[in-house]
Amino acid sequence: xxxxxxxxxxxxxxxxxxxxxxxxxxxxxxxxxxxxxxxxxxxxxxxxxxxxxxxxxxxxxxxxxxxxxxxxxxxxxxxxxxxxxxxxxxxxxxxxxxxxxxxxxxxxxxxxxx
Amino acid sequence: xxxxxxxxxxxxxxxxxxxxxxxxxxxxxxxxxxxxxxxxxxxxxxxxxxxxxxxxxxxxxxxxxxxxxxxxxxxxxxxxxxxxxxxxxxxxxxxxxxxxxxxxxxxxxxxxx
Numbered sequence: 001x002x003x004x005x006x007x008x009x010x011x012x013x014x015x016x017x018x019x020x021x022x023x024x025x026x027x028x029x030x031x032x033x034x035x036x037x038x039x040x041x042x043x044x045x046x047x048x049x050x051x052x053x054x055x056x057x058x059x060x061x062x063x064x065x066x067x068x069x070x071x072x073x074x075x076x077x078x079x080x081x082x083x084x085x086x087x088x089x090x091x092x093x094x095x096x097x098x099x100x101x102x103x104x105x106x107x108x109x110x111x112x113x114x
Numbered sequence: 115x116x117x118x119x120x121x122x123x124x125x126x127x128x129x130x131x132x133x134x135x136x137x138x139x140x141x142x143x144x145x146x147x148x149x150x151x152x153x154x155x156x157x158x159x160x161x162x163x164x165x166x167x168x169x170x171x172x173x174x175x176x177x178x179x180x181x182x183x184x185x186x187x188x189x190x191x192x193x194x195x196x197x198x199x200x201x202x203x204x205x206x207x208x209x210x211x212x213x214x215x216x217x218x219x220x221x222x223x224x225x226x227x
Binding site for chain 2: 092
């Protein structure tokens with residue numbers, strides 16, 4: 001049982017390049033989330049998918065797109081990377097039907113945009 | 115809408131001393147409250163959570179937290195700090211299925227030998 005996995009672990013991009021961050025979970029969770037973590041700002045929600053086939057914007061969606069590929073996988077795409085997107089990105093998942101269930105987090109992707 | 119405030123972005127304690135990390139929340143409906151810990155270069159892992167019932171909640175590694183509705187607080191404590199407790203701690207709130215988790219800005223705990 002791997003839990004939540006993320007690839008890649010590290011990435012360096014140049015301004016304007018694109019990339020996709022991959023996330024997968026093997027816990028049969030319905031809901032999945034993408035956060036970014038910046039110093040002094042905690043975790044901010046970028047996008048989430050409450051269930052397969054649905055996605056919604058979070059607090060900071062600009063510059064990102066997401067795809068809920070199937071129940072297991074939720075990807076985050078940067079179409080044209082900017083230095084302001086330098087951050088640590090975390091994927092999380094949760095069992096939707098249990099309201100007080102916690103979110104489970106992946107190990108993170110450390111992205112630097114030059 | 116919900117929100118979380120963590121007072122003190124950095125807290126230092128001596129090894130063996132009491133750890134107290136503060137969390138206040140804002141919610142118009144009964145909340146579910148969580149404390150997560152993040153060790154360097156790792157993801158977040160759950161320390162403990164409050165759902166309903168007993169207001170004093172015990173978690174892993176000797177941590178506990180008390181839900182105080184009148185004070186809208188959910189402070190995290192540990193009687194005796196250990197060097198391995200050095201990490202970043204996040205408080206979070208949600209109000210149920212389909213609702214987002216709202217995280218505080220985190221408190222970095224340093225344990226001084």
